[in-house]
Amino acid sequence: MSPNPNTESVPANLVAQTWSRPFAPPESIPASADVVIIGGGIVGVSTAWFLARQGVNVVLCEKGHIACEQSGRNWGWVRQQGRDVREMPMIVESLKIWRTLADEIGEDVGYRQTGCLYAARDDAQLEEYAAWLPTAAEYGLDTRVISGKEVAQHIPGAAVTWKGGLYTASDGSAEPHKAAPAIARAAERNGATILTTCAVRGLETETGHVSAAVTEHGTIKAPVILCAGGAWTSMFCRSLGISLPQLKVRGTVVRTAPGESVLDGAVWEDLSGIRRRQDGGYTVANSAYLDHSITPSTFRHAFKFLPALRLEFGSLNLSIGRDFINELRAPKHWSLDAESPFEKTRVLNPDPNPRAVKAIRKGLDTLFPQLADTEIAEAWAGIVESTPDVIPVIDESDPIPGFHIATGFSGHGFGIGPGAGKAIAGMLTGTDTGLDLSEFRLSRFFDGSKIRLYEKI
Ligand SMILES: Cc1cc2nc3c(=O)[nH]c(=O)nc-3n(C[C@H](O)[C@H](O)[C@H](O)COP(=O)(O)OP(=O)(O)OC[C@H]3O[C@@H](n4cnc5c(N)ncnc54)[C@H](O)[C@@H]3O)c2cc1C
Numbered sequence: 126m127s128p129n130p131n132t133e134s135v136p137a138n139l140v141a142q143t144w145s146r147p148f149a150p151p152e153s154i155p156a157s158a159d160v161v162i163i164g165g166g167i168v169g170v171s172t173a174w175f176l177a178r179q180g181v182n183v184v185l186c187e188k189g190h191i192a193c194e195q196s197g198r199n200w201g202w203v204r205q206q207g208r209d210v211r212e213m214p215m216i217v218e219s220l221k222i223w224r225t226l227a228d229e230i231g232e233d234v235g236y237r238q239t240g241c242l243y244a245a246r247d248d249a250q251l252e253e254y255a256a257w258l259p260t261a262a263e264y265g266l267d268t269r270v271i272s273g274k275e276v277a278q279h280i281p282g283a284a285v286t287w288k289g290g291l292y293t294a295s296d297g298s299a300e301p302h303k304a305a306p307a308i309a310r311a312a313e314r315n316g317a318t319i320l321t322t323c324a325v326r327g328l329e330t331e332t333g334h335v336s337a338a339v340t341e342h343g344t345i346k347a348p349v350i351l352c353a354g355g356a357w358t359s360m361f362c363r364s365l366g367i368s369l370p371q372l373k374v375r376g377t378v379v380r381t382a383p384g385e386s387v388l389d390g391a392v393w394e395d396l397s398g399i400r401r402r403q404d405g406g407y408t409v410a411n412s413a414y415l416d417h418s419i420t421p422s423t424f425r426h427a428f429k430f431l432p433a434l435r436l437e438f439g440s441l442n443l444s445i446g447r448d449f450i451n452e453l454r455a456p457k458h459w460s461l462d463a464e465s466p467f468e469k470t471r472v473l474n475p476d477p478n479p480r481a482v483k484a485i486r487k488g489l490d491t492l493f494p495q496l497a498d499t500e501i502a503e504a505w506a507g508i509v510e511s512t513p514d515v516i517p518v519i520d521e522s523d524p525i526p527g528f529h530i531a532t533g534f535s536g537h538g539f540g541i542g543p544g545a546g547k548a549i550a551g552m553l554t555g556t557d558t559g560l561d562l563s564e565f566r567l568s569r570f571f572d573g574s575k576i577r578l579y580e581k582i
Contacts, residue, residue: 135404140380140503143197143302144190144472148322150342155318157346158184160553161338162353163325163361165189166196167539168531169353170309170319171546172553174230177315181554184347185309185317186340188324189472192305195355196539198507199301200378200408201400202391203540204241205266206293207257209516209579211564212541213264218560219544223297226304226543230311235300235403239390244276244287246395254291257580261293268293282387284494287394298391298400301539308543324467326459327364328528335527339461341468349553351529356473356510358532359422360466364458367522370426370570371533374441374509375416377481381406381489384499396488406502411488413440414481415509418448429513429570432578442478477506511535512570515579519549519565529553530567535579 138145160176162169165187176183187193203223205216223236245251251270261268269292271279276287309319320340328350329337337346354361359371383405391400398410415437417423423430434441459465482504490497512518512533522528531549534541544560551558570576 135383135406135502137502139404140197140302140505143306144193144474146190148189148471150322151320154320154323154340154342155184155345158182158318159347160184160349160351161186161325161345161347162351163338164353164355165191165305165309165319165321166194166353166355167192167305167308167542168534168545168549169351170305170312171543172351172353172531172549173317173319174308174312174315175547175550176553177312177317179550179554179556180316183312183317184345185312185319186323186325186338186345187319187321188467190321191309191319192301193472195507195509196305196542197301198378198505199539200391200398200410201235201298201301201402201539202241203236203299204293204296204391205264206241206261206268206291206296207243208260208537210260210263211516213260215544215548215560216541217264218547219541220295220297222543222547223299223540226308230307232307232310234304234307236297236304237299237403238295238297239401240279240292240294241296242276242279242290242292242390242392244280244290244392244394247288251289257291260580266293267295279390280388280392282385282493282495285492296391299539300403304539322471324465326465326467327461328525330525333526335525341465349527349529351531351549351553353531355532356508357467358510358530360455362522362530365525365528367524368571369518369530369532369567370429370513371510372417372422372426372430374511374536375418375475375478375506376410376509376536377414377477377485377504377506378408378410379477379482379485379501379504380408381496381499382502384496387493387496394492396492397485399489407489407496409485409489411481411484414442414478414484415440416442416444416478419443419445420449420452422452426513429576432576433511433513433515436578473508475506475508477504509536514569514576517545517565518567519545519552519562520567521552523568
């Protein structure tokens with residue numbers, strides 16, 4: 126196995142450059158649009174791209190940079206494997222979009238069909254994984270249970286052995302620092318207006334219907350507004366009197382320098398979630414290090430989140446500290462003609478958990494001793510927003526017609542983002558995309574429905 130030839134060409138801040146550039150306010154903003162989108166993550170930009178291609182006059186407002194939060198910080202997995210059955214039609218559609226996306230937009234997004242493998246250490250784990258096969262079969266996927274020998278062929282460089290694994294060859298990965306910015310540029314080329322350093326402070330209504338987005342640079346009149354604000358959506362909605370149960374979790378990730386080839390796809394196993402990057406390095410994380418800072422929201426939504434908390438208890442590190450006080454002090458409502466919380470924190474940029482970085486290094490060295498000298502080139506963290514059943518909310522708000530919400534992608538929204546964008550564009554224009562959004566309605570958390578937790582495998 127040879128070292129990767131790209132070593133010289135990878136900048137030191139490859140991932141961080143998505144969020145660490147200076148802010149440049151727009152020179153002007155349009156007075157009106159058919160649709161305003163709040164948030165320039167993968168969901169917002171994909172929706173803008175689909176709308177613009179249909180000739181809709183769409184303006185997207187992002188308080189920081191495109192992909193400055195989750196969409197530029199994630200692991201880059203684009204997987205169908207292991208999804209909740211309610212997300213299946215949308216993720217299958219999303220994969221179709223990813224496969225031709227670069228050709229459609231004329232820019233590289235780093236997408237490669239390299240497969241997704243969950244490697245099992247023992248029979249019990251393998252059996253758990255195999256329980257997902259009927260879902261795969263229902264949607265015609267190529268998912269298979271593979272033997273330990275076949276796992277070793279997919280991970281030829283490993284120093285440990287596995288009993289077997291669950292493998293979907295048609296899954297892939299893309300490069301988060303490339304994808305959403307490229308889609309945003311494509312939307313622009315199709316006529317969308319993309320405004321960065323442009324926080325939306327709130328909304329205006331006329332006779333109860335949404336009528337305008339109030340940004341830090343002025344008001345944009347629009348009869349349809351979408352909030353795709355990721356981890357900020359609950360706060361934005363609360364300021365409008367809409368309750369949206371959402372909790373935040375910090376995930377730590379590292380990128381290694383380009384190194385020896387030990388695998389070529391995305392592999393999940395006990396010590397690591399690891400993906401070979403397009404540049405020959407690896408994006409690596411350790412699922413045992415998900416941090417939740419207890420805040421007043423934790424208590425406010427505790428009852429709804431109990432099933433998810435129980436399921437994730439083993440991998441969630443709970444702590445209480447500064448975040449509790451900060452949220453307690455944060456305003457619930459603010460004046461639309463003064464600086465809002467969205468401008469005060471342009472980019473959610475949490476520190477990576479140093480214990481997680483250590484554990485990732487240790488896991489990597491145990492699995493792949495030949496990478497021991499491959500340095501960790503960057504470490505970062507991102508804030509995941511989760512709903513109680515760990516699937517998204519995609520819906521029009523009841524109290525404010527015309528105002529729509531797309532959030533709560535709960536740690537797996539990158540892969541499904543383009544498919545979600547297509548479905549959301551359909552929702553906003555009243556066009557049938559064949560993707561049923563009824564499972565994603567917000568009212569499921571309030572109408573007495575039993576919380577149907579996603580099927581974790
Ligand atoms: C560490 C980590 C690993 C992950 N790994 C994967 C993975 O491998 N595969 C996968 O499918 N998913 C993964 N995810 C999840 C995935 O990244 C997210 O689900 C997805 O990016 C969400 O996209 P989004 O557009 O909804 O939100 P975001 O990307 O968070 O974008 C929301 C944007 O809205 C902006 N905004 C908020 N409020 C306002 C306002 N008032 N005005 C203007 N702008 C505003 C924010 O600045 C932000 O840029 C991971 C997430 C993390 C953090």
